[in-house]
Amino acid sequence: MDNMLQQKKKTTGRRKIEIKKLDKETNKQVTFSKRRQGLFKKASELCVLCDVHAAIIVFSPADKLYSFGQPNTDAILNSYINGTTEFTDAKSMEDSSTYAEYNGQYEESLKMLEMEKKKLAEVENLAKTWNRGDWWNDSIDDMSINQLEQFMISLYELRKKLFERADGLSMMFPF
């Protein structure tokens, strides 16, 4: 009954969106602005809560540069470059190439994940159309997708950690 007394909703509220390139240029600009702000805020919170250093560099759709740095961007980049340079110089080419190979691994994982999500969604729609029965609803749900996501993230983290540790060990134990 109360429902009937409720006012007409003033807005549609936030709507779910697919994570894919936005076509509308104006929309893209707005989203970039909002999300960049959110990203920097998150980074700031991470730095404060965990007492760590971090830096972010972002180029806007119009190629304008935005950066975040705690304590400051250049200091973090110096650390990164120092470390990377040292890492590369310290050992043989195999090591550095291996390490470089894992730059962008995260993005690859995410792409694979997105592909798999789409497939799951497709199959799910197909199944719903067929309306075969309850087995489907019991078997495919967000949890499956989340598990897949966890798996991909775990795989990525695992590989990264293993290689980092393997490098460290190989330096200590020259075999």
Place this chain on the structure above:
Amino acid sequence: MDNMLQQKKKTTGRRKIEIKKLDKETNKQVTFSKRRQGLFKKASELCVLCDVHAAIIVFSPADKLYSFGQPNTDAILNSYINGTTEFTDAKSMEDSSTYAEYNGQYEESLKMLEMEKKKLAEVENLAKTWNRGDWWNDSIDDMSINQLEQFMISLYELRKKLFERADGLSMMFPF
């Protein structure tokens, strides 16, 4: 009245926290892990949605390096450095003890290896579970199968590479 029939709440749910340095070391580590993951995901979404490039560098509480880069970290940093000529030479800055941390201590490395062994075992179990789980067999299609195969291959190659790089330690990995 319905309230009286409701179960006692199982958890307190998320609670509001103040954004200030976390004191409990364990809590700090957990929060760092979660929020770093979230931060990277947000960055990834921003890059996809707005079709832009970005890079993030974070040092963990234990001074471990984590980086995100679209298309890759180094490219973004180069752009940044070239764009802002005010970047001091890395080598002239204070010594980078950053990557010295990667070598770590012997005991520390062994602990890490133990953790990774467990994690790998878990991932394998998860994959096996998926492979024989009913939901998978019932809802499978060729593309999904291929995708799973890709995961398995990735896992296999990971192990293979690990063997190649740390063959002396193979006795520590029972697979």
Place this chain on the structure above:
DNA sequence: GCGGCTATGTATAAAGT
């Protein structure tokens, strides 16, 4: 394009296993 407003989607602090 910029900021404010909802309503809703998403991240995550704590508790549980």
Place this chain on the structure above:
DNA sequence: TACTTTATACATAGCCG
């Protein structure tokens, strides 16, 4: 010790001025 669950805090898509 780490992973999962749950309830809640927080971020943000679509609108409007």
